[in-house]
Amino acid sequence: MTRRPRLALVPGEPAGIGPELVVRAAQRDWDAQLICYGDRDTLLRAADAIGLPLRLISPNDPSAAGPGRLAHVEIPNRDRAAFGQPEPRNARTTIAALEVAANACLEGLCDGLVTGPVHKAAINDGGIPYTGTTELLATQAGRVVVMMLANDIVRVALATTHLPLRAVPDAITAAGLECTLRIVRDALRDDFGIAAPRIAVLGLNPHAGEDGHLGREELDIVIPLLDRLRDEGWTLIGPLPADTAFLPAKLPGFDAVLAMYHDQGLPVLKYSGFERAVNLTLGLPYPRVAVDHGTALELAGRGIADPSSLFAAIETCTRLARARIARTAAA
Known part of the structure; x- marks a missing residue:
């Protein structure tokens, strides 16, 4: 038996559906510990908007496991995010959440990274040259991917x-x-x-x-x-x-x-x-799996966004992380 993986989870664009999808993921028991890197206020307001319970807890708190509870590392937004309205002034927070979560994987604090959708235009409008998270993570890790x-x-x-x-x-x-x-x-x-x-x-x-x-x-x-x-x-x-x-x-x-x-x-x-x-x-030194959809701004805060891709991303990243943990243990 391999140990339970720890997965860094990043909601993505705070005005999109990413935060509420993370809230939905927090309602389930997973074969991995999820640690969310993002803005506390955004997550709690997303939970209120879709009518689901959410308690944000320190990653080191053993009570973090269980439906409705989610380990959390605060990456505060500059401005309060409004559903469906990307704010370029929050671009640096969006990028910081990705970089801090990925760095946790590089340092061995987490075993894999799951990312929600980002809004490229909002990031670029915020003054950050950005072509995609794949390229960002490759540069940070110094890898060809x-x-x-x-x-x-x-x-x-x-x-x-x-x-x-x-x-x-x-x-x-x-x-x-x-x-x-x-x-x-x-x-x-x-x-x-x-x-x-x-x-x-x-x-x-x-x-x-x-x-x-x-x-x-x-x-x-x-x-x-x-x-x-x-x-x-x-x-x-x-x-x-x-x-x-x-x-x-x-x-x-x-x-x-x-x-x-x-x-x-x-x-x-x-x-x-x-x-x-x-x-x-x-090609990264850790598994990274993302949703295969955009921010769906028109759906944000309405409680109708489909979480299937995020759930599949968590399941896939868990399997890949377990495989790497097993290979390391066998080496």
């Missing part, structure tokens, strides 16, 4: 993340793809327990380049790399045309799919099971 989204049907990793579409081809390099594939393979083996991962790789161009008639990236970059890695014993399928790679008959043959850019693979994943989809950051 890969974004993977997953549900019960498919896992999709991304060769590039938050780039304008016209910048994607220049970002596709043999060295970058090899680094990404190695991170994905290691995560599938170590975190998901798949001894010999089967990874499908999508082409960048329509029809995977149509033998060079629709682009040469597949011929010049992707195929030579995949052939070299196959010679090392990898199981790689592709490059595949993106429009047929996700057919139900094909998916059982893959453990993960590597898409070349954000909107190539993620629409399929979200259509196939948005409610249970989660966002993983592979």
Whole structure:
């Protein structure tokens, strides 16, 4: 038996649905201790708004476990958050909560990180250059990382993340793809327990380049790399045309799919099971799992936001944290 993981939980944008989803998570018993990093007032007002009990307790208080009670580390907002109205002056608090929680993971105080949705425009309007939490955590940890989204049907990793579409081809390099594939393979083996991962790789161009008639990236970059890695014993399928790679008959043959850019693979994943989809950051020294939805400002404070993705994120992060704890104990 491994010890019970401690998961850092960050609500995200205080004006969005993140705080009330955290309140809903606090009503359940989990196989991990949840420690919330965020603004106390926001959490308590979210609980009042949706009519659920919430008691915030020190992480070191043994009474923190149990429905309606949540271990909490205060990261105070500058201004009181209003449901549905992002306040740029709270941007630094939103970022601080992520950084403090992630640092707790880096220092071994927590075993994994679960994050709620953030509002990128509010953060940038608050004077903080911000492209995404994945990039923020990678910079903080000094690691190269890969974004993977997953549900019960498919896992999709991304060769590039938050780039304008016209910048994607220049970002596709043999060295970058090899680094990404190695991170994905290691995560599938170590975190998901798949001894010999089967990874499908999508082409960048329509029809995977149509033998060079629709682009040469597949011929010049992707195929030579995949052939070299196959010679090392990898199981790689592709490059595949993106429009047929996700057919139900094909998916059982893959453990993960590597898409070349954000909107190539993620629409399929979200259509196939948005409610249970989660966002993983592979390559960090701790597991990080996020919800796969936005702040839903129009729903905030109304008590109707679906907590399924957050619950799935907590469950997934718990499994990954347990696997890492077990590997450390066995080493």
